Amino acid sequence: MSLKEAALKVRANAYAPYSNFQVGAAIQARSGVIYAGCNVENVAYPEGTCAEAGAIAAMVAAGETELTEVYVVAGSPMPVTPCGGCRQKLAEFGKSDVRVTMATTGGVEQVMTLAELLPGAFTQDHMAEE
Structure with missing residues (x-):
């Protein structure tokens, strides 16, 4: 299964009863294994989880800590970018040249x-002692 197929498939499982905005994300780890996640809303809005965070959590739970490619898809009129927090989360586990494809369910990709x-990006280098 491709990253695109995995993201589209998991998007169907998104729990989005408040916004009705379903997002699916798939990441490929250094091993080549694909991990997927979908957004999970909560009535207390800030307590929800983004699709990218779910995919990262699945990767880490499987014992992997490096991603090499990302695909995010939503049913929006233009490709949806990861939120600021997810950008930082992706940067924690991926190198700066990692390709991130943002897509619509209609096939538009960026x-x-x-x-x-x-x-x-704030990185581990910022944590080093002078």
């Missing part, structure tokens, strides 16, 4: 790298 999505 591709950017993690560095383009999150210039000036």
